[in-house]
Amino acid sequence: MNQIMKDAYGISPQTIALLRRAEEDLAEPFRRFEAMAEVNQAKVLAAFHEETISERHLTGTTGYGYDDAGRDALDRIYASVFGAEAALVRQQIVSGTHALAACFFGILRPGDTVVFATDTPYDTLEEVVGLRGEAGSGSLADWGVNSKVVPLLSDGSPDYDAIKAALDPSVKMVAMQRSKGYAWRKSLSICDLKELIGFIKGIAPHVICMVDNCYGEFVEELEPTAVGADLMAGSLIKNPGGGLAPTGGYIAGRRDLVELAAARLTSPGIGGEVGATLGVNRLFFQGLFLAPHTVMQSLKSAALAARVFELAGYDVCPTADSLRTDIIQAIRLGSAEKVCAFCQGIQKGSPIDSQVCPEPWDMPGYESPVIMAAGTFVSGASIEISADAPIREPFAVYLQGGLTYESAKVALLCALDKVLAQ
Numbered sequence: 001m002n003q004i005m006k007d008a009y010g011i012s013p014q015t016i017a018l019l020r021r022a023e024e025d026l027a028e029p030f031r032r033f034e035a036m037a038e039v040n041q042a043k044v045l046a047a048f049h050e051e052t053i054s055e056r057h058l059t060g061t062t063g064y065g066y067d068d069a070g071r072d073a074l075d076r077i078y079a080s081v082f083g084a085e086a087a088l089v090r091q092q093i094v095s096g097t098h099a100l101a102a103c104f105f106g107i108l109r110p111g112d113t114v115v116f117a118t119d120t121p122y123d124t125l126e127e128v129v130g131l132r133g134e135a136g137s138g139s140l141a142d143w144g145v146n147s148k149v150v151p152l153l154s155d156g157s158p159d160y161d162a163i164k165a166a167l168d169p170s171v172k173m174v175a176m177q178r179s180k181g182y183a184w185r186k187s188l189s190i191c192d193l194k195e196l197i198g199f200i201k202g203i204a205p206h207v208i209c210m211v212d213n214c215y216g217e218f219v220e221e222l223e224p225t226a227v228g229a230d231l232m233a234g235s236l237i238k239n240p241g242g243g244l245a246p247t248g249g250y251i252a253g254r255r256d257l258v259e260l261a262a263a264r265l266t267s268p269g270i271g272g273e274v275g276a277t278l279g280v281n282r283l284f285f286q287g288l289f290l291a292p293h294t295v296m297q298s299l300k301s302a303a304l305a306a307r308v309f310e311l312a313g314y315d316v317c318p319t320a321d322s323l324r325t326d327i328i329q330a331i332r333l334g335s336a337e338k339v340c341a342f343c344q345g346i347q348k349g350s351p352i353d354s355q356v357c358p359e360p361w362d363m364p365g366y367e368s369p370v371i372m373a374a375g376t377f378v379s380g381a382s383i384e385i386s387a388d389a390p391i392r393e394p395f396a397v398y399l400q401g402g403l404t405y406e407s408a409k410v411a412l413l414c415a416l417d418k419v420l421a422q
């Protein structure tokens, strides 16, 4: 590998040596990731077998998409694997934000309050909720749904006292985010979420606990819906699509809530019973089949990035030996120049569009200029090796994905080399 990396990309032997050293320290985390993939793979296969998935499930419907055997079986498989009563897995859900918005708008009514218990929600949700953006754009706030944000404590854990104080009788839903998003904090593990949900239910049993599960699927043995969450949502071009899903999102949880979200996604009275799958069923099934393995590949890639940048003297979150609950690796590079160098390196080592040089831009839905490296087969898929960073303090870059550990390593070498050259 050294010779190719030197000839093809001009990577210095020192950069390669640093990466090799990092790799030697990762035997223990890698063993853990492999054990997790085994458990989750077995769970996915068992759900396939329960539904006796056959050739007929892999083809699709057109038009209204009534009686789509594949779509309906996939909904049940997602529900089973995620420990939920019901699920809605659709290409008509255009992104994670859309899946989450369908949950909010499907369930909340004028006069209701939603509490964000883990600080400000992910950037793209701020405009959905009406925390940012113009009045009249159709946000929850425009519809008379109130929101409260409870900041996390300085150590990144939920502020139980403040959450308790926020739970007045108008609160219908408490939303929480598993993954750190673009924040320098720890992500919330399944154990953290279970405890938080138990606490909320202890005070207000009827409050709906909803989890933004983006980037979390298959990183741990259980998902939020298996430990008390009433509802969760995520994107298929992240973990559960396994790198094969070309688009889509999912919603899983209590049946009545999934149905309300489906009524918002399509229309009341129609809900989840329509939605042509065209040719996408096979990729959704095969992607879910691969997802536990693909997630393991990206966890290995994340741990390698963490270790190599630890050795290079940078702060990383989480640290290389941490237990993980999502596939995100944050690295504090400290300057806009290094952030750009890192993203440009990842792009250079990606399979698609390696000739492109990413620059920061004002991306719709995001508050600060964002730079994104995404040389991906599926446009914008972040289960594939990708890096993004808002250009703001503390100049941290967020790395995720890696369809294969080997290819992520090439991209990481390019990024490391560019940062070390700065």
Ligand SMILES: *Cc1c(COP(=O)(O)O)cnc(C)c1O
Pocket: 095, 096, 097, 098, 122, 124, 177, 179, 180, 181, 212, 214, 215, 235
């Ligand atoms: C990616 C992400 C979203 C939004 O998903 P999109 O598919 O980009 O719309 C929401 N929340 C978190 C934590 C995410 O990581």
